[in-house]
Amino acid sequence: MSVDKFLDQEYLRLSKETGVELPECSCYCGVSWMPKWFRVMLSDKFNKSCKIHDVYYESGLIDNEDADFIFLEHMYMQAESSLYWKCVAYMMFLNVRVFQFFAKDFIPFFKD
Numbered sequence: 001m002s003v004d005k006f007l008d009q010e011y012l013r014l015s016k017e018t019g020v021e022l023p024e025c026s027c028y029c030g031v032s033w034m035p036k037w038f039r040v041m042l043s044d045k046f047n048k049s050c051k052i053h054d055v056y057y058e059s060g061l062i063d064n065e066d067a068d069f070i071f072l073e074h075m076y077m078q079a080e081s082s083l084y085w086k087c088v089a090y091m092m093f094l095n096v097r098v099f100q101f102f103a104k105d106f107i108p109f110f111k112d
Contacts, residue, residue: 007048014056014061015055022051026043026047029042029047029050030043045085046075046089049078053067053074065100075089076089
């Protein structure tokens with residue numbers, strides 16, 4: 001089975017299990033404050049991995065740390081043998097983990 005087909009089936013399974021359906025979008029990667037060209041570039045390669053990651057976050061099915069490691073695994077699958085894309089995937093994973101650290105430990109502090 002191809003990686004794309006696997007990720008499509010994984011999204012459908014998770015969507016059915018959690019009830020979370022994301023709107024059709026060609027750019028699931030990144031956050032709104034990132035430059036659009038950068039989000040488009042990342043989404044061109046990893047859009048399906050980002051989409052599944054979004055379902056995990058929105059549903060709360062598993063904790064965010066586990067979702068992030070699954071995200072990395074899926075991106076590595078999409079990167080195939082490309083060292084460049086594996087490095088990009090790892091950097092995306094690190095960014096997500098750092099953001100989670102700050103969101104968990106610092107953002108609530110500022111909201112109070």
